[in-house]
Structures are given as C-alpha cells and as structure tokens.
Amino acid sequence: MYSSLATPSTARQLHDRIYAGEIIRFTDLQPMTTLVDFTRTFLEDALHPWPPQQIHRHLSHSEQTVLFAKCQNDFAGSTEIQRRWQDIVESLGIAADTLACDRLHLRFQPHREPDQFTPRARTTATIAFHRDTWGSNIYAQTNWWAPIYPITAGRTFALYPGLWRRPLLNSSADFDMRAILQRSHCHGRNAVDADEAIPHLLEAIDPREGIAVDIAPGSLIAFSGAHAHAGVGNSTGLTRISFETRSVLIADLIAGLGAPNVDGHAPWKTVGLFRRMSDGRRLNEVLDCGFIEPYPGASGASTFLKNRT
Numbered sequence: 001m002y003s004s005l006a007t008p009s010t011a012r013q014l015h016d017r018i019y020a021g022e023i024i025r026f027t028d029l030q031p032m033t034t035l036v037d038f039t040r041t042f043l044e045d046a047l048h049p050w051p052p053q054q055i056h057r058h059l060s061h062s063e064q065t066v067l068f069a070k071c072q073n074d075f076a077g078s079t080e081i082q083r084r085w086q087d088i089v090e091s092l093g094i095a096a097d098t099l100a101c102d103r104l105h106l107r108f109q110p111h112r113e114p115d116q117f118t119p120r121a122r123t124t125a126t127i128a129f130h131r132d133t134w135g136s137n138i139y140a141q142t143n144w145w146a147p148i149y150p151i152t153a154g155r156t157f158a159l160y161p162g163l164w165r166r167p168l169l170n171s172s173a174d175f176d177m178r179a180i181l182q183r184s185h186c187h188g189r190n191a192v193d194a195d196e197a198i199p200h201l202l203e204a205i206d207p208r209e210g211i212a213v214d215i216a217p218g219s220l221i222a223f224s225g226a227h228a229h230a231g232v233g234n235s236t237g238l239t240r241i242s243f244e245t246r247s248v249l250i251a252d253l254i255a256g257l258g259a260p261n262v263d264g265h266a267p268w269k270t271v272g273l274f275r276r277m278s279d280g281r282r283l284n285e286v287l288d289c290g291f292i293e294p295y296p297g298a299s300g301a302s303t304f305l306k307n308r309t
C-alpha cells in the first residue's frame, strides 16, 4: 500500500505523488522520533498517575472525554510541539512559509469490549468511514498520521486505496460545515459528536477492502485527504494514541491543483482551519477570502437536486 520517498525530497515531488493517490511512508524519521518522545513525556505527565495506554481502565467515559479534550487543546497549543512538527516538515524538504497546517491533533481511541455501548464523543469514538474532502472540499489537502505508542492491525485506522477513483454514495451534499463550526465554537468540540462532524457513506463497502495501517512509532505516513479511511474498532486492551494533522501547499491551493474530486458535493470549502506554518497566519487571511466559503461546483449541484425534489 505504501510507497517511499527519499528525504529530503521537494514539496513538488511529494505533493504530485500525493495528488496521484500514493500513500507515502517515511520510516525511522529522526525528527518524528523526537516528536514521539516529547509527546510520550507530555502524556505521561498529563495523565499521571495512570499509564497513557491504560487510561480507559481508570476513568469513566465522561472523565475520559474531559481529560482527552484538555490534552488535545494543550497539545495543539504547545509551541514545543509546533516547533517539532515544523522540524519534521522541513526535514522532508518543505519550506514553512509555503505550507499551511490544520490543528495538530492527538487522537485517543480507548479499548472497548466488542459489545460495549459508549456515546459517540468526538474525543473517544472510532471514526466512521469517510474521505476528508467530503467535508472540506479541499482537494490539495494532505493528511499526516503517526502512532505515538505501538499500534497493531487491531488498534489503528484503515485506508481504502482501492476506492481512490470509485465514486461512492455519501451525504456530503447535505453536510453543513458552517453550522458545525458555529456549534463547536460556541459549545466546545464535544458539542459535536463524532458522527455529526463528518459526512457519511450511504452504501455498503466490504470492510475487508480496508488495509490497516500498521507502522512503528518514529514512522509517518502522508496521503491525500481524498483517500477513503476509517477507524478500526479497538478491543486490544490498550488505548490507541496517535498524532495527525492536515496540510495544504498554499501555491497549489491557489493554482487549483490537487486530487481528483470523484464524489464530493459539500456546499462549503473551509480554508480558515489552516494556518501558515512560518507565522501562524490564517490561510483565509493569506488568500484574502472568507474562513469558510461557498463551494461553487457542489452548491450548484445541490441546488439542482433540491429544485428537483
């Protein structure tokens, strides 16, 4: 499933391959190992006295959601973490003033018994099948993902590279990102549950088409936000803790480069979630546009469909 890219590469080489659907794996990346070590110390302090991977054994679900949300906010706001992420990006040959990144996200996926019911909180849920582009309409988006503690095929997420060019029935036409951002802004991230935060698949896909990502800490993968992916249910006895973020090469967004749109129909395009890496400036200010803007192609299609029904 993976291809490799010698480092340092160039931003052009990397992104051309991402837009063509390649899933690029960087193995034993020294600055990634540094970020992993720093993050483990951060977590062990934040969750003390409980070992991070055992946290689900000690806290109730609601306690987990509160603590994980605090960890996620502290992690995303940490200048130390941001500096280490920039080191990784630059080690790959990408200049910090050419790239805009979304929030740096720590994902917690606690162990659950297979038949255990738990609310679909955004901080703890196994994420349902989706393409990020169903929600964002940003086809130049690159997703980055790395484990902080060891993962297995049962404690990870799965990619569906065979669906790269296959249009899938999905709910993106009715996905109102603007309303979700407003609720999240007013009432916090946990006000929007994991299923409301993304559009959904409206047809059956054989889960066996998914390929579990199983890479060692210190490795990192990059793939287009247009790739279908889903969390893998975790019943391994340990909480999965992984790192992820999204980025866009600013010039490519301006030039309209990116992955093909095979089935995204969302009415909005959200560029304001990204910030230029070199100075933290919001991408909508860099581009002189709105935080969220109508996406012309999709809104036309949506209006057309609504007029017919």
Ligand SMILES: [Fe+2]
Residues within 6 Å of the ligand: 130, 131, 132, 229
């Ligand atoms: Fe995603």
